[in-house]
Amino acid sequence: MRVLLVDDEPMSRHGVAFFLRMAMNCEVVECEDGAEALARFQAEPFPVVISDIRMPRMDGLELLQALRALPQGLDCAVILMTGFADVDSAVTALRRGAYDYLHKPVKTETLAAVLAKWNQERESRVSHPTAAEEAPRPVVSQTLEVPGYGAVGIFSPVLRRLVELAFRLHEDRTLPVLIQGETGTGKEVFARLVHHGRRESTRPFVSLNCPAIAPTLFESELFGYEAGAFTGARKTGSPGKLELAQGGTLFLDEIGDLPLDLQPKLLRVLQEREMYRVGGASRVALDVRLVAATNRDLGELAARGKFRQDLYYRLNLGLIQIPPLRERREEIPHLAQMILARLAEEKRRAFRYLSAEARALLTAYPWPGNVRELHNALERVALLYDEESVRPEHLAFLAVPGAALPADAAAPLAPDNFTLPEEGLDLDALNEAILRRALEKFGGNKTRAAEYLGLTRSSIRKRAAKL
Secondary structure, three states, rough: EEEEEEEOOHHHHHHHHHHHHOOOOEOOOOOOOOHHHHHHHHHHHOEEEEOOOOOOOOOOHHHHHHOOOOOOOOOOEEEEEEEEHHHHHHHHHOOOOOOEEEEEOOOOHHHHHHHHHHHHHHHHHHHHHHHHOOOOOOOOOOOEEOOOEEEEEOOOOOOOOOOOHHHHHHHOOOEEEEEEEEOOOOOHHHHHHHHHHOOOOOEEEEEEEEHHOHHHHHHHHOOOOOOOOOOOOOOOOOHHHHHHHHOEEEEEOOHHHHHHHHHHHHHHHHHEEEEEEEEOOOEEEEOEEEEEOOOOOOHHHOOOOOOOHHHHHOOHHHHHHEEHHHHHHHHHHHHHHHHHHHHHHHHHHOOEEEEEHHHHHHOOOOOOOOHHHHHHHHHHHHHHHOOOOEOHHHHHHHHOOOOOOOOOOOOOHHHHHHHHOOOOHHHHHHHHHHHHHHHHHHHOHHHHHHHHHHHHHHHHHHHHHHH
């Protein structure tokens, strides 16, 4: 039996671990706090987690909540250890899905009895599965209406599980949510699902695109400011995005671009549920759900000192990891058909279906831009053609050198890959078109567009100002 043991008291932890290894023949991994344990569990799930309740950084109840929010954490047994003064917390834990709780100092015979009971129940489920467990799971296929966005197709068990996870995360407004995924995977869709839950919410949904805000303006944009806080400030002051989202959700898109000096202030908001405006001395109580999204690896950024580890651990409590479209190839034909039907109606085209060859081509293509790129490709077809079916020749633009490169990779331009027009070329217009497409590709993020084009940030700002 593999056990993840979490306790910040070394003597207590080592004693329990020794008993589990020697008397119960368990494979034990020890962690000092909930944040470390959550990271270990995400890397490799455990069937049993034994955790103390009172710990720094992330306590046992927060760890329980974070584990239950993970698809792989739904079936693990979470056993909490508590002092007699924490009985109320233990009862709360049972209500939230803990398997059992133990009083500290832990009695070995009690621990052995709890584990034996859990193991017996597990073996019973394996030997005598219910009808629901025996029945083969049908292929998931449905259309989901997302308020503020529109209809989205759910065509795989993976995506269905992520949608259910978003609905579960919706139930706790105090739990921050981090949505990770490549560009074009639909992170805003999941942010709205977390906000609305199963029914449309009338609460505010406020979004802030972090890369689009100049670093000098970010603090006032997020926290608001009082009158006279800085030169040019309004005489009446102004609320920030956090206040505008009161009672609802603040969606921080591309949070990896949040200035480092503001990250401790955001962490304080998550911990204390309060803030101060720029130039203000009055505390503002907050009732805001925070949802953040990124296409970058925040854990790797934190390891390099580019993102605060404590903020990363806090955001990581509710993690939604969206796999790229190339890892969900079974969805592509269904998703493409749904998009095609919508485009045919919008643009009054005759398209009704994809030919078998077109389906095969779309399924084989790596889609570095994910669902957004698939939509753009079919929109191009709908603009250029008006036939009953999509055929491979309509998609010839996909079969180009470098098609399998990652979304952010720089594609080399070979001299024989293009032809100059006979009537001449407006180089300035071409440069403007390239710049516009790069900005569109990265959602207006000038930093990412500059990296993609090999330009400096100041250079791309000057060029963008002329558009």
